[in-house]
Amino acid sequence: MTSDPTVVVVGGGLAGLRTVEELRARGHQGAITLIGAEARPPYDRPPLSKKLMTGEIDDTSLRADLDSLDVDLRLCETATQLRHRILETDGGEYPFDALVVATGAVPVRLPGAGAQHVLRTIDEALALRTLLRPGTRLSIVGAGWIGAELATAARTRGCVVTVLEAAGQPLAAAIGEEIGVIVARWYAEAGVELRLGQKVASIEDGGIALAGGDWHAADVVVTAVGVRPAVAWLDTSPVRLENGIAVDGQLRTSMPGVFAAGDCASFWSARFGRRLRFEHWDVALHAPEVVAANVLGDSAPYDPVPYFWSEQFGRMVQYVGWHGDADQLIWRGDPRADKKWAACWLADRRLMAMLTVSSPRDLLQARRLIEAAADVDPARLADPAVAVRDCAV
Ligand SMILES: Cc1cc2nc3c(=O)[nH]c(=O)nc-3n(C[C@H](O)[C@H](O)[C@H](O)COP(=O)(O)OP(=O)(O)OC[C@H]3O[C@@H](n4cnc5c(N)ncnc54)[C@H](O)[C@@H]3O)c2cc1C
Structure with missing residues (x-):
């Protein structure tokens, strides 16, 4: 590889943009193409369930001077295949010396023909916000981080909020039942009805069909039961997938010249002695420092102490x-x-x-x-x- 390889970055979110910034900050002068499936330039997601949902802000664009980064930005273009040193998208083929995959994650959806909102993109968030009016019966499936933040915001907009959770306590899978018991009280204090042990069968017009046969009526239903790494497009590629894209302790995939970072990457953590994948903003912010260094020929190790925050109730x-x-x-x-x-x-x-x-x-x-x-x-x-x-x- 020359000192100025042609770099393609796929995924126009935080990790993708930060990779471009870090490459340029390290003096990389070769061509960089940033390919993103969404129509918008990179923006931040954490405010979508917080200040954007309450109506305090409308725009979460990541402040980046794309012109001075000298990046070929391809929006509305989706990667479909990966071959040796060539990325295929629905808009063309991109030869590369190095490819960084930062395609993030996509929300899990539940069965059923009824209208079902999810909260991942700014357009989804803005569309949902218009429905959150005083008296709207909002039902959120999933008492995880996003469900709690959305419930908080919806209460400030005057909605009647119910959260249906399959587990015995909120956040039980993430941080355990002992803490979940404490968190459950926050819902009650905020006037949010939290219904635990509720398995959803399907989302239908006008509400939610529960596994036991009960019906839960709702004006608006949001599914917030987690995300999956956005890697289906790599299923037929040689890249090893293991709970996302398997990368080593330097963010290299099993395919030479191909790296991955952010929500889509599961990395080998020497610190914790296992393969881990995190869906944290801080990980997407900092992993690109390592990925950019290694794209440019370094052997920088990646083994963060993961961090995230949530603003709820x-x-x-x-x-x-x-x-x-x-x-x-x-x-x-x-x-x-x-x-x-x-x-x-x-x-x-x-x-x-x-x-x-x-x-x-x-x-x-x-x-x-x-x-x-x-x-x-x-x-x-x-x-x-x-x-x-x-x-x-
Ligand atoms: C509502 C919400 C609130 C959050 N709040 C917090 C918080 O409070 N604290 C915290 O730590 N984290 C929070 N997060 C998580 C944080 O936002 C993510 O960890 C971070 O966005 C991950 O960045 P990423 O660049 O890896 O992936 P993403 O932000 O998902 O970006 C990936 C991009 O790649 C694109 N893409 C996917 N597939 C393809 C393809 N085949 N071709 C081209 N482009 C593709 C996607 O459209 C997307 O634009 C929140 C997330 C959401 C959705």
């Missing part, structure tokens, strides 16, 4: 790390009484992850301890009067 919820292998959950503060508290996951005294509620300082300090693979004193960590950074042993 007047609270700033933040999570850092990964608690999959943790064997102990410690409360820092009293989640039933305190406005600010945290849940800390330990594996054999090592801090693996922390979820904080309205405690950004704890979060930042936890991130440093997790980065340092620090062991902590559980008793001190449980005491909110002791700074998190002073809990390392």
Whole structure:
């Protein structure tokens, strides 16, 4: 590969745009093409379920000077096939020296012929927002992060909001039932009806058919039951897929010259000793630093301490790390009484992850301890009067 390879980036979201920016920031002078299926230039998604949905903002464009980036931007064009050093789209063929795949994720939809909204693109968000009027009966399927944020926004617009969740508690799959029990109270306080253990059979005109045969009437139904990596177009390619595009600890796929980053990529994490994929804004923001360096011939390692946030029911919820292998959950503060508290996951005294509620300082300090693979004193960590950074042993 020459020092100025021809680079094609597929996926016009945050990870795609950031890859272009990082390539240019590293002095890359070769041709860069950015191909995106959507009609709009890159924009941010987190505000779609927050300030855009409440009506505080209408535009979430990512501020980027596409002219000075000297990028050939191809909107409304969808990648369909990948061959040796050639990307095929529905608009043409793009030869490349290096390809970065950043196609993100697509929402899961439920069966049924009724109108079913999802929340991934700005156009979906704007269309949904026009329906959220005072008195509208909005039913959200899924009490995950997006479901909670949408419920929060819809209450501020005067909707009558019901959330149907198949599990026994909100966020149970993500952060466990103990925390879910606490979170369930936030729904009640906000005047949102949370119906747990509700398996949806299908979305029909005028409402939701439940698996047990019951009917739930609704004016507007939003399905918020998670996303899948947008990689179906690679099914027939040689690229190895494993919960998304399998990349190594340098974001390289199994196909020479092809890299992947963001929501679509599952990477090998030496830190956590397994393959992981995250759907976090912060991951899409920073992975391109590594991908760009490696496209340009470096061997930069990729092994982040993952981080995300969620704004729901007047609270700033933040999570850092990964608690999959943790064997102990410690409360820092009293989640039933305190406005600010945290849940800390330990594996054999090592801090693996922390979820904080309205405690950004704890979060930042936890991130440093997790980065340092620090062991902590559980008793001190449980005491909110002791700074998190002073809990390392
Ligand atoms: C409503 C909402 C709220 C969120 N809130 C938060 C939050 O509070 N905190 C947080 O950490 N994260 C949040 N996220 C997640 C965060 O936005 C994502 O992790 C981030 O957008 C991932 O960026 P990406 O570039 O990897 O993928 P995407 O943003 O999904 O971009 C991928 C792009 O690729 C395009 N594409 C897909 N397939 C093809 C193809 N075959 N050819 C061409 N183009 C293609 C897609 O159309 C899309 O434009 C939220 C997401 C949503 C939807």
